[in-house]
């Protein structure tokens with residue numbers, strides 16, 4: 469039997485850059501998720517995502533595990549970076565690109 473918390477932990481462990489969002493990168497279903505995925509995409513590295521609208525169990529349990537009440541949530545290297553406000557600010561000041569580029573080397 470699959471356990472939601474175990475699934476969440478596995479997603480976070482297996483994906484160095486992971487965005488929990490509403491909708492998907494090509495069709496975000498909330499402005500907060502849209503702004504956040506734009507910032508992540510602008511860092512030009514592959515990333516994973518989970519659409520929490522399609523995964524209501526994750527929507528219910530991740531905020532408790534993360535101790536963060538809302539979506540989107542960006543996780544990098546197994547740690548919560550933050551939501552829309554933090555991610556957009558980090559994009560604007562260059563920290564997001566630096567973090568993601570340190571985490572995911574360029575492909576050639």
Ligand SMILES: N[C@@H](CCC(=O)N[C@@H](CS)C(=O)NCC(=O)O)C(=O)O
Pocket residue numbers: 490498500527537538539540550551552553554
């Ligand atoms: N200030 C927040 C905005 C995000 C937010 O307020 N999200 C709400 C509305 S999309 C949310 O996730 N509510 C709980 C839910 O929908 O499960 C941030 O920086 O991420």
Ligand code: FES
Pocket residue numbers: 490497498499500
């Ligand atoms: S879905 Fe309404 S604010 Fe995000």
